[in-house]
Amino acid sequence: MEALASAPRALFPRACPVATPAGPARRRSAAPHICRASAAAGEETTPPPPPAAAPKKILKKKPVYSMKKGQIVRVDKEKYLNSINYLSVGHPPFYKGLDYIYQDRGEVLDIRNFETGEYALIAWVGIPTPPAWLPTYMLIKSDKLDYERI
Secondary structure (H helix, E strand, O other): OHHHHHOHHHHOOOOOOOOOOOOOOOOOOOOOOOOOHHHHHOOOOOOOOOOOOOOOOOOOOOOOOOOOOOOEEEEOHHHHHOOHHHHOOOOOOOOOOOOHHHHOOEEEEEEEEEOOEEEEEEEEOOOOOOOEEEEHHHEEEOOOOOOOOO
């Protein structure tokens, strides 16, 4: 009995001593270890060396946008009224949209390229409405920050 209590691991040897780490802090390499029947005797085979050179990852180029964040813009009325954004909502006849998007200044909060084209997230200054995603082709850029109302 004393032999069992003093050395329990000696009675039950592991099949592959390499496959089990010594402790939780030990990290295993990416290459798997190969255990043979003679692994219990202490022989260990080395894994084959990794390939000579891995190809370099091609970095994605940043997209070039037609506008910058923080730019002051206004919506072109004709382009907006003929766009799918306006026509898909189902406005009543003779409704021409909200005047503030044509007259007041809007600020570009974000620009993204979606499947349908380049869109800008526009928030109108001084108007308590949520920002809207609009295509950049219907936006008129303002050169000055002191944009005057039409």
